[in-house]
Amino acid sequence: MTVLVTGGAGYIGSHMVWELLDHGEEVVVLDRLSTGFDWAVPEAAELVVGDIGDQKLVEQTMKRRGVDAVIHFAGSIIVPESVSDPLGYYLNNTVKSRALIESAVRCGVKHFIFSSTAAVYGSPEKIPVTEENPLVPESPYGTSKLMTELMLRDTAAAHDFAYTALRYFNVSGADPKKRTGQSTKGATHLIKVACETATGKRPHMEVFGEDYPTRDGTCVRDYIHVSDLVNAHYLALERLRKGRGSLVANCGYGRGYSVLEVIDTVKRVSGKNFAVAKSGRRPGDAVAIVASAERCFAELGWKPAHDDLEEIVTHALNWENLLARRNRL
Ligand SMILES: NC(=O)c1ccc[n+]([C@@H]2O[C@H](COP(=O)([O-])OP(=O)(O)OC[C@H]3O[C@@H](n4cnc5c(N)ncnc54)[C@H](O)[C@@H]3O)[C@@H](O)[C@H]2O)c1
Ligand SMILES: O=c1ccn([C@@H]2O[C@H](COP(=O)(O)OP(=O)(O)O[C@H]3O[C@H](CO)[C@@H](O)[C@H](O)[C@H]3O)[C@@H](O)[C@H]2O)c(=O)[nH]1
Numbered sequence: 001m002t003v004l005v006t007g008g009a010g011y012i013g014s015h016m017v018w019e020l021l022d023h024g025e026e027v028v029v030l031d032r033l034s035t036g037f038d039w040a041v042p043e044a045a046e047l048v049v050g051d052i053g054d055q056k057l058v059e060q061t062m063k064r065r066g067v068d069a070v071i072h073f074a075g076s077i078i079v080p081e082s083v084s085d086p087l088g089y090y091l092n093n094t095v096k097s098r099a100l101i102e103s104a105v106r107c108g109v110k111h112f113i114f115s116s117t118a119a120v121y122g123s124p125e126k127i128p129v130t131e132e133n134p135l136v137p138e139s140p141y142g143t144s145k146l147m148t149e150l151m152l153r154d155t156a157a158a159h160d161f162a163y164t165a166l167r168y169f170n171v172s173g174a175d176p177k178k179r180t181g182q183s184t185k186g187a188t189h190l191i192k193v194a195c196e197t198a199t200g201k202r203p204h205m206e207v208f209g210e211d212y213p214t215r216d217g218t219c220v221r222d223y224i225h226v227s228d229l230v231n232a233h234y235l236a237l238e239r240l241r242k243g244r245g246s247l248v249a250n251c252g253y254g255r256g257y258s259v260l261e262v263i264d265t266v267k268r269v270s271g272k273n274f275a276v277a278k279s280g281r282r283p284g285d286a287v288a289i290v291a292s293a294e295r296c297f298a299e300l301g302w303k304p305a306h307d308d309l310e311e312i313v314t315h316a317l318n319w320e321n322l323l324a325r326r327n328r329l
Pocket of ligand 1: 032092
């Protein structure tokens with residue numbers, strides 16, 4: 001049995017590949033290397049360079065490797081970019097996911113795990129957010145992911161096929177063993193940006209909006225360590241293989257930090273008092289979004305091991321320093 005990891009050369013996908021290998025699984029990665037890197041895929045996994053929408057390649061790969069499960073990370077992930085290029089996002093995230101799901105059904109692959117997002121909730125009125133919260137995405141990115149969730153739901157009703165859609169909150173940090181981390185070029189994620197500033201890759205950073213109705217006026221998010229996130233996927237894979245059926249679950253810790261709290265933590269952990277400029281609100285930002293993770297605990301038996309902002313930041317900084325050293329070589 002082999003697990004097909006789409007987007008396995010990217011940030012979260014490369015952590016997933018290590019998690020699977022650590023559990024003795026066979027892994028094949030399919031990635032077109034648009035934002036991912038071939039060097040991020042460990043040698044013990046096969047890398048097939050190609051597009052998830054290429055059904056001939058996907059189905060050949062599924063049959064050749066005897067794939068029993070797909071973990072689907074490949075996609076386009078930048079919310080503001082999805083606002084300016086909605087059709088590009090619907091193509092890469094929705095239309096190509098449809099092709100991938102169809103290939104799985106055709107090849108008799110019965111287990112499918114999908115990277116969904118807290119962006120399917122839009123700006124929830126009540127936090128923490130449960131999975132029963134109304135689904136009102138505020139960007140084409142969020143809508144493109146919700147449409148894929150719905151395709152999976154209907155496919156599972158019609159075929160011998162079960163899925164898990166995990167709605168990630170703010171994924172951050174890096175592998176504690178320093179085997180992989182976030183290497184994305186021009187990243188927009190807060191912890192990544194702050195760590196790049198702390199290590200001198202950026203001269204300064206900005207805080208987008210300080211007039212929100214929160215404890216210090218900046219937005220609040222639920223930052224989840226990438227290693228805990230990929231462990232939830234592994235538990236989801238085991239659950240699917242045991243035949244326990246389809247599941248939609250939030251992946252977060254259930255507590256929130258403000259933008260200023262995150263920046264202070266990066267300054268404290270790095271020992272660098274870098275420049276931070278005030279800037280206006282960033283379009284599309286929700287005020288505060290924090291997960292209710294009860295379902296993930298109950299259904300997957302998930303026990304987070306890294307629920308600590310200082311630890312998340314320490315691991316992200318370790319990776320940033322490693323990248324900086326590599327670039328100097
Ligand atoms: N990073 C977060 O905070 C976050 C939060 C919620 C959900 N997600 C979801 O998690 C998944 C992984 O995100 P990430 O942060 O690792 O991003 P990433 O950009 O590092 O990884 C995406 C990978 O998919 C590949 N890819 C993109 N389109 C492809 C295609 N059509 N065919 C083959 N490969 C393709 C890219 O080359 C890249 O390696 C995405 O689906 C994203 O929407 C991420
Ligand atoms: O340089 C920066 C970068 C971010 N922020 C703020 O920090 C917060 C978090 O932003 P970011 O790290 O970009 O994450 P989100 O916009 O919350 O979105 C992330 O988390 C979502 C799930 O909650 C995913 O769906 C998205 O893919 C992922 O980018 C927001 O208030 C931003 O305005 C800044 O103030 N300055």
